[in-house]
Amino acid sequence: MPQPFLAQSIDERISTAMTPVSSAIEGVVFYSVPVAGVNLPLIVLWLVAAGAFFTVYLGFINLRGPKHALDLVRGQYSNPDDAGEVTHFQALATAVSGTVGLGNIAGVAVAIAIGGPGATVWMIIAGFLGMSSKMAECTLGVKYRRERPDGTVSGGPMYYLEKGIAEVTGHSEGGKKVGKTLAVLFSVSCIGGAIGAGNMFQANQATAQIIAVTGGADSPIADLRWIVGLLFAVAVGAVIIGGIKSIARVTEKLVPLMAGIYLLAAVVVIGANLPAVPAAFAEIFRQAFALDSAYGGIIGALIVGFQRAAFSNEAGIGSAAIAHSAVRTEHPSTEGHVALLEPFIDTIIICTMTALIIVISGAYLDPVAGELGGVALTSAAFATVLPWFPNVLAVAVVAFAFSTMLTWSYYGMKSTGYLFNDSETAETVFKVIFCIFVVIGASLSLGPVIGISDSMLFLMAIPNVLGMYILARLVKKEILGYRAKVASGEIAKVSH
Amino acid sequence: MAKVLLVGVDGSDAGRRALQFATGRARDLGATLVLVHVIPWSPYSFNTPEENEQRHERRQQELASARTQLLEPAQQDVGEGVEVVLVAKHGDRAELLNQLAREHDADHIIVGRTGEGRMRSRLFGSVPSILTQIADVPVTVVP
Numbered sequence: 001m002p003q004p005f006l007a008q009s010i011d012e013r014i015s016t017a018m019t020p021v022s023s024a025i026e027g028v029v030f031y032s033v034p035v036a037g038v039n040l041p042l043i044v045l046w047l048v049a050a051g052a053f054f055t056v057y058l059g060f061i062n063l064r065g066p067k068h069a070l071d072l073v074r075g076q077y078s079n080p081d082d083a084g085e086v087t088h089f090q091a092l093a094t095a096v097s098g099t100v101g102l103g104n105i106a107g108v109a110v111a112i113a114i115g116g117p118g119a120t121v122w123m124i125i126a127g128f129l130g131m132s133s134k135m136a137e138c139t140l141g142v143k144y145r146r147e148r149p150d151g152t153v154s155g156g157p158m159y160y161l162e163k164g165i166a167e168v169t170g171h172s173e174g175g176k177k178v179g180k181t182l183a184v185l186f187s188v189s190c191i192g193g194a195i196g197a198g199n200m201f202q203a204n205q206a207t208a209q210i211i212a213v214t215g216g217a218d219s220p221i222a223d224l225r226w227i228v229g230l231l232f233a234v235a236v237g238a239v240i241i242g243g244i245k246s247i248a249r250v251t252e253k254l255v256p257l258m259a260g261i262y263l264l265a266a267v268v269v270i271g272a273n274l275p276a277v278p279a280a281f282a283e284i285f286r287q288a289f290a291l292d293s294a295y296g297g298i299i300g301a302l303i304v305g306f307q308r309a310a311f312s313n314e315a316g317i318g319s320a321a322i323a324h325s326a327v328r329t330e331h332p333s334t335e336g337h338v339a340l341l342e343p344f345i346d347t348i349i350i351c352t353m354t355a356l357i358i359v360i361s362g363a364y365l366d367p368v369a370g371e372l373g374g375v376a377l378t379s380a381a382f383a384t385v386l387p388w389f390p391n392v393l394a395v396a397v398v399a400f401a402f403s404t405m406l407t408w409s410y411y412g413m414k415s416t417g418y419l420f421n422d423s424e425t426a427e428t429v430f431k432v433i434f435c436i437f438v439v440i441g442a443s444l445s446l447g448p449v450i451g452i453s454d455s456m457l458f459l460m461a462i463p464n465v466l467g468m469y470i471l472a473r474l475v476k477k478e479i480l481g482y483r484a485k486v487a488s489g490e491i492a493k494v495s496h
Numbered sequence: 497m498a499k500v501l502l503v504g505v506d507g508s509d510a511g512r513r514a515l516q517f518a519t520g521r522a523r524d525l526g527a528t529l530v531l532v533h534v535i536p537w538s539p540y541s542f543n544t545p546e547e548n549e550q551r552h553e554r555r556q557q558e559l560a561s562a563r564t565q566l567l568e569p570a571q572q573d574v575g576e577g578v579e580v581v582l583v584a585k586h587g588d589r590a591e592l593l594n595q596l597a598r599e600h601d602a603d604h605i606i607v608g609r610t611g612e613g614r615m616r617s618r619l620f621g622s623v624p625s626i627l628t629q630i631a632d633v634p635v636t637v638v639p
Contacts, residue, residue: 075539084555084586086548087539094543151553245544252542326549410545 014226014443022451029455038299043458044306047316050465051129054136058476062131062340068486069337076493077334088338091327095320095339097255098407099346101400102205103197103312105262105393106374108354110450112364113377115304116295117280118287120355122305127347130315131340136468136475139336140164141321142329143478148422155325156411157318157460158183158190158418161467168471178470182463186318187415189463191430192456193319194415197311198408199434200441201453202401203232205375207442209397212376213390229442233435235402240409241431251403258396259350265382265389266353272385273360280360307454310461312351313343317457318464322411331491333482357381374446409434499527502602504593504623505570506533510608512573514638518606519574528579530600531570532593533562537586559584590626597633605635 032039055062071077072088111119137157144163145155161183162176169175207228211219221228238244270277288305290297295304314320320342324335358364363381375397382389412434413427420426441449468475485491503518505511515531522529535558543551562584571580581600585592597605610622624637 078539083539084535084537084551084558086543086551089540090543090548093541094545094548097542098545151550151556153549153552248544252544256542323545323548326545326551328552407545 014440015445015448018440018444018452019448022448022455025455026451029459035299038297038303040299040303041307043461044303044310046465047133047310047458047461048126048129048306050316050461050468051126051133054132054468054472055129057472058132058136058479061135061479062128065131065135065337065340066344068483069340071493072334072337073341077491079494086327088327088329088334091324091335092338092341093256094252094407095323095342096345097252097403098323099312099314099320099342099404100255100259100350101312101404102202102375102397103308104346104350105354105378105397105400106201106205106208107308107311108351109358109374109377109381111304111308112355112358114295115301115308116287117284117355117359117364118290118295118298118301119305119308120284120352120359121288122302123309123351123355124348126306126309127313127343127351130309130313130343130347133465133468134313134315134320134339134343135336135479136472137316137318137321137464138324138339139332139475139478140468140471141325142327142332142335145325153326153328154414154417154422156190156322156414156418157464157467158187158415159325160321160471161186161463164471164474165467168474179467182467184419186460186463186467187419189456189459190319190322190415191412191419193317193460194408194412195434195437196453196456198411199405199437200444200449202404203229203438203441204444204446204449206232206397206401208446209375209379209390209394212379213394226439226443229439232402232405232442233438236405236409236438237431237435239406240413240434241428248406251399251406254399255403258399261392262396263350263353265386265392266357269357269382269385270353270360276360276362280356284355284359309343309347309351311454311457313346314457315343316465316468317460319408319411319460322414323407331482333479336479354378361385374450405438499525499604500530500600500602501525501527502530502532502593502597502600502605503570504534504589504605504607505531505566506608506610507566508608508610510610510638512608514606514608514636515570515573517636517638519578521604521606522574522578527603528581529574530581530583530596530602531567531574532583532585532596533566534589534592535559535562535584535586536589538588555586558586589623590630593623593627594631597631603633605631605633607635607637609637609639 029043030041032041073092075087078087111123140160141155144160145153146159147153162179165179166176207225210228211222214221235247239248288301295301320339324339327335329335358378358381361381361384363377363384379390379393382393412430416426416430501518501522503515518529567582567584571582574580583596593605607624609624628635
């Protein structure tokens with residue numbers, strides 16, 4: 001029986017207020033159709049189709065492209081006279097720091113808890129398909145960015161939707177209207193995505209892990225999540241409003257370090273369970289293609305796997321295009337190639353590692369697994385071999401959450417800038433709202449948070465992917481044209 | 497063939513003394529002085545999206561400041577009678593000094609002994625010490 005409103009803690013009050021909102025939004029975005037006894041959200045189908053389409057349309061670029069992408073990142077095509085400009089490595093690092101977040105740790109746990117071990121396979125497949133859509137959107141992002149007189153750059157789906165669609169339709173009135181409408185729709189959902197997935201979900205799971213390592217339900221801060229949220233909000237605010245760069249700098253260095261430690265720990269856990277590995281793999285594949293299972297069979301695993309992969313690697317969502325457009329390069333396709341690597345790193349490597357340790361350690365079989373949800377499940381999986389690791393994970397989670405929040409605040413700011421013609425006031429208002437939602441996100445329970453986060457994030461995919469389809473021919477010409485020049489030697493490696 | 501001396505310019509006192517030393521030698525040998533300021537930069541750093549966005553502008557500003565605040569005053573200090581080439585570039589200090597020496601056919605690299613603390617130098621190596629290990633030509637470190 002829910003307590004009377006006034007008797008609830010602040011945490012609970014916020015939760016009670018937000019739940020109907022999140023349910024309403026979820027209902028729209030995740031409108032589902034029943035397929036073989038399971039509900040398939042149309043939006044997931046939308047993203048899968050985009051990934052599949054661009055994979056085929058671009059000639060399986062996700063398989064052929066990574067080699068050149070690595071050459072670019074290693075600087076083999078970088079002119080020494082450009083020393084001091086943003087390098088492809090830095091573009092990749094920035095984007096990966098932004099996408100590697102709680103989705104890789106907590107989101108995957110949710111996937112396994114709901115979709116079973118089979119979700120792992122579909123996550124990997126989604127990762128592969130996502131490489132192509134990410135390449136397409138990042139190429140477009142660089143191609144249609146806007147260079148302002150003060151030298152700064154603004155780019156992203158809102159710009160390629162407006163300018164690109166107008167261009168492709170010969171600047172017809174209808175074309176311009178469609179482009180502008182989609183651009184505005186994208187910007188609004190991006191602000192929502194920034195606040196939901198880039199902010200609330202991160203704050204929520206980071207707080208959850210902090211509470212877990214300080215004693216769980218007996219933690220002194222168990223009912224004071226909003227205070228942890230407030231601390232986060234202050235830190236975020238110090239950077240994005242106060243301009244205190246040092247915090248951001250520390251985080252940016254911390255993220256790759258923690259990612260390395262995370263992967264190392266995952267390898268250790270898998271190594272410690274080596275005898276169980278073949279059986280675990282067998283189970284993963286069996287469940288992935290089962291016609292029926294406790295988790296909804298192949299469809300259930302597919303839906304959950306695809307959803308969590310998309311949430312984690314953001315392919316088709318359009319956010320990466322905003323980050324990559326800031327990089328100065330003559331050839332938009334170079335950033336497209338670099339972007340190929342992101343879903344690979346994010347989903348195929350990091351998410352898969354998380355999934356493997358949850359399955360191999362057997363943590364998901366724990367009857368409390370479903371209730372643990374999120375980061376707690378991943379934490380428990382690590383703890384089966386490395387009992388002290390949850391503390392390290394807490395540090396990692398805070399670092400990942402913080403860097404993702406900073407990156408998404410940037411995306412939200414750019415969207416606000418687009419909508420309000422780069423008004424500084426509007427951008428400041430956004431930043432304040434962003435910080436407020438850090439507190440809200442920390443206070444809610446996982447359910448409504450993940451509902452809102454997912455909804456807003458996936459909403460971005462509607463105008464973005466639509467635009468990508470409209471601009472598909474253009475993207476293909478750009479990418480394949482560039483690759484031809486590289487193959488012929490017109491664009492050659494630079495000797496160092 | 498005219499000799500070329502490469503001098504690292506960093507605005508420090510030791511750097512100034514290095515320049516004096518180099519200028520003296522250049523006059524004696526009739527050599528050209530290549531004055532270099534390296535702006536420390538790595539292609540492998542991790543940045544925020546804002547830093548990436550502002551990077552191009554910052555780079556221009558850094559190169560311009562290097563010229564006006566360090567290299568041109570250094571050229572003034574050298575005075576008349578010696579041919580001077582000014583270079584400002586981003587990169588790793590030791591490596592870039594060596595690389596530029598190669599590019600300009602320098603016979604000799606002259607740098608000031610940097611003011612990095614003892615502890616830091618012992619742990620990470622100072623620019624002069626790394627340079628002496630990797631350089632292709634003789635290196636003079638002026639205290």
